[in-house]
Amino acid sequence: MIILSIDTSCDETAAAVTSGRKILSNVIYSQVLLHKKWGGVVPSLAKRAHEERIDSVINRALKSANINIKKIDAIAVTQGPGLAIALGVGINKAMELALQYKKPLLGINHLEGHLYSAFAQNKKGNPKKNIAFPYLGMIISGGHTEFVLWKNHLEYELLGMTLDDAAGEALDKAGKLLGLGYPAGSVVERLAEQVGNVDEYKFPRPMIRSGDLNFSFAGLKTSFYYFLKTISEEEKNKRISYLASAFQEAVFDTILIKTEKAMKQTGISNLVVGGGVTANKYLRKKMRALTRKYKGAVHFPSMKVLTGDNAAMIGVAAWKKAERGLFSGTVDRQPRMQISSLAIEEKML
Amino acid sequence: MANNDELQRCVNILRQGGLIVAPSDTVYGLVCDATNENAVKKLIAVKNRPWGKPISVFTDGFEMIDSLTDTSQHSAILRALLPGPFTVILPSRNKVCHLLESERNTLGIRLPNYGWIQDLVHAYGRPLTATSANISGKAPHYEAEGFMNELSEAKRKLIDMVIDKGKLPRNKPSTIVDLSGDSLQLLRQGDILPLTEYSYTSNSALETKKLGSYIAEKYTSLHTEKPVVFIVEGEMGAGKTVFAQGMGRYFGVENIISPTYVVYYEYITKHNSIKTFLHADLYNIENVDEFSHLGLEDYLKKGTVMCVEWGNKIGPLFDLIKKTAHVIPVEISYKTESIRLITIKEIKE
Secondary structure, eight states, rough: EEEEEEEESEEEEEEEEEEEEEEEEEEEEEEEHHEEEEEEESSSHHHHHHHHHHHHHHHHHHHHHOOOOOGOEEEEEEESOHHHHHHHHHHHHHHHHHHHTEEEEOEEEEEHHHHHHHBBOOTOHHHHHOSHHHHHHEEEHHHHHHEEEEETTTEEEEEEBBSSSHHHHHHHHHHHHOOOOOOOOOOOOOOOOHHTTOOOSSSOTTTTTSSSOOBBOHHHHHHHHHHHHOOOOOHHHHHHHHHHHHHHHHHHHHHHHHHHHHHHHTTOOEEEESSSSGGGGHHHHHHHHHHHHHHEEEEEOOSSGGGGSSSSSHHHHHHHHHHHOBBBBSSSTTTTTTOOSHHHHHHOO | OOHHHHHHHHHHHHHTOOOEEEEOSSSSSEEEEETOOOHHHHHHHTTTTTTTTTOOOOOOSSSHHHHHOOOTTHHHHHHHSSSSEEEEEEEEOSSSOOSOOOSSSSEEEOOOHHHHHHHHHHOOOOOOEEESSSSSSOOOOHHHHHHHHHHHHHHHHHOOOOOOOOOOOOOOOOEEOOSSSOOOOEEEESSSSOOOOEEEESHHHHHHHHHHHHHHHHHHHHHSSSSSEEEOOOOTTTSSSHHHHHHHTTTTOOOOOTTTHHHHHHHEOOOOSOOOOOEEEOOOOOOGGGGSSSGGGGGOTTTEEEETEEEEEEGGHHHHHHHHHHEEEEEEESSSSOEEEEEEOOOOO
């Protein structure tokens, strides 16, 4: 089954063509360059930009997969979570195309996409990773930090999530406080690497004794902010790599402590981890070491382009839904959509 | 004043453990025999009230107050406040149903300046529950009909009588004064202090959240004809998102996280009249020119409540918002590292 997928959940305009879990094309029109000027995602800009680019992005995805839209079997689109007006652009386009070409429509949760990224394959069907449920799923990105019990295809149970800021957001904000621009996550990674990822400041590890699998990074950001107030600008600049490293370590250490707890709690030692922060090599190393300790394995997005927001992961996540015929007539945007099996159970009744 | 026939019917119902919707000096209340455990349990069920949350009682005079609570410490203050729109918290003598008392073994006492209630308590000779007729977490009612409409069919059957005295004057719920300790403490501010700037002190994140709920309730029930926009200012880490989470909780929205990454999240509420709660964070916005295209003004409709963090950046939009919405500036400032001062500034129309 060949699927055309669209994702406009935040600051990327993306379209892809997939077949099962094989990616035939994956086009991302990144807006990151534009946003640098404003230091963040500006909604009107995002909406306007999505509207201006969506047609060409879809056309390029079809062309690069060498397929005519009439040969597509279904259209999948991200319905949430994300920025309401940006989601709307993708959904409207998907509904318009579905109507025009009489194609069935699928509404997909962006977070499902991040999980399925681990099992996406290229045109030739590589990597040939087997899928062996259950997995402990994690999404770590600029907008999300969540634990999901991934029981089977389309069967999810949310185990914990951030109660305020996402891990990637905390890293971006810390970077911004250090004067590193936006998004600063990758710069923080590089600075930390320069000093061997040492932790000379020991910022707090929030919520590690909370007894649950939730996160809270707002307080960590606050203590970092107050710490920076106590040192001079000169010292800040001199110690910038050490500060970045210590902050990143506090975030990752917290994630690792919680992950180990989740592994013990669920008895699952095989992890699937998706989202933009998984581009961080140091985090990957730490997670590999952790799962090795429990004789498990960790699966990251199978290609680098799948760590960030993209449409191919939406197409792959739509794979089993399409096989089971779980189509919808219309798709409503759900800006704060949560991951669950509920919507599917309802449709199966 | 109550007529004798009506009073006698009420007394009969109370004797049988019945539940009455009755008018008071503030809002419509749910009244039952405060010494009858079965009646109190029924009341808690109708209100959906969490177990363990205390409920105050109506009395008919100081003699009854003395029999129910220890007033020896604060006799003078008590006589200065009552009768009036106050709930006074005192050490309980355990003469009423234990479900009405707090964990600290205190009881809330009401002695309203309202003939009908005084007559009923006097005729019955025992304290009656004094809790507002509303589902827990929802706004209280000034019309008996409004409350009855809010109830499910099954719950409506649990109400034995409705004393409908039409629309009550819009007096706010009582001011709660805690006299159980050594000094007077104001827990909830009712209608008594005609200030245009209200300040609240919060000692913890939990208290900030509760204040968020309280302020959401207070101002959205006051201004029902226009959308309400809370512009929240405060330094990083002051607790703006926590405050927004409290507001969301009042509207039945529990999963609020930082919207920094996507600029705003739109939530569909479980509230009767407020349908949309929009939580925005302008932290990442640096260029004021972009405001004319932000898309936020599309949400300025009746039935929408907006909570805008880093609202000091809203400058250019302020005049437009003020024209169509009721604007409530909120300032959260540090008093110490853990204590916050939350100030609400009412703009005169």
